[in-house]
Amino acid sequence: MVTVEFLGPIQKESLKLEIANLSELAKILQNDEEMQPWLENSAVAVNDMLVSSRDIELKDGDRVALLPPVCGG
Amino acid sequence: MLYLYDGALNVPQILKDWYEQEANSNYGAYIPFVGTVRSEDGIEGLSFDIYEPILNSWFEAWQKRAKERGAVIKMAHSRGDVMLHESSYIAAVFSPKRRVALEFIDEFVEDFKASAPIWKYDLKGGKRIYALDRSTAIKGSGILR
Numbered sequence: 001m002v003t004v005e006f007l008g009p010i011q012k013e014s015l016k017l018e019i020a021n022l023s024e025l026a027k028i029l030q031n032d033e034e035m036q037p038w039l040e041n042s043a044v045a046v047n048d049m050l051v052s053s054r055d056i057e058l059k060d061g062d063r064v065a066l067l068p069p070v071c072g073g
Numbered sequence: 074m075l076y077l078y079d080g081a082l083n084v085p086q087i088l089k090d091w092y093e094q095e096a097n098s099n100y101g102a103y104i105p106f107v108g109t110v111r112s113e114d115g116i117e118g119l120s121f122d123i124y125e126p127i128l129n130s131w132f133e134a135w136q137k138r139a140k141e142r143g144a145v146i147k148m149a150h151s152r153g154d155v156m157l158h159e160s161s162y163i164a165a166v167f168s169p170k171r172r173v174a175l176e177f178i179d180e181f182v183e184d185f186k187a188s189a190p191i192w193k194y195d196l197k198g199g200k201r202i203y204a205l206d207r208s209t210a211i212k213g214s215g216i217l218r
Binding site for chain 2: 026029040042051052054065
């Protein structure tokens, strides 16, 4: 089971999914209308490390986070 | 050295503490940047969410770069609400000579704005409104679209 968290302003409860990679997660979230704008501009972290490609295998216990545009300061 | 606080920062105290922490470290330059909430567009203040695990690793990577050049970075940021004319952000660089600190403070604050996992909201009419138009997508965003 992989936990998916939505950070900052994304108003969505975290999900627990049986997925093997980020492409499977992309398919699930693309079918969620409220997530469409966030998929365009959010970064992705796996186990708190930012990733730049969907070619990431996921294993049981992994944590994925979506990070929308930031503005500290 | 990363310090997170609930609400506004006590700027004089933090600047004094940092000064004293490094008073005998033989740094020739101490260059702080203080970010203060300005009155604009009718806001009452700003509010912040922080994702600490990634903020910590981002900061540690910068601290390593600073150390390689003999410098040290300190940063303080607010969580939650910060009202007009209060401060939410302080970054400072200490270095043996001024040039390294001046360059580092510029590069560090720019990357902070573009990469640090902190989300800003306007406080307006009792609502907390995500400041999307002033926010920057983190490098590599959009891989799930």
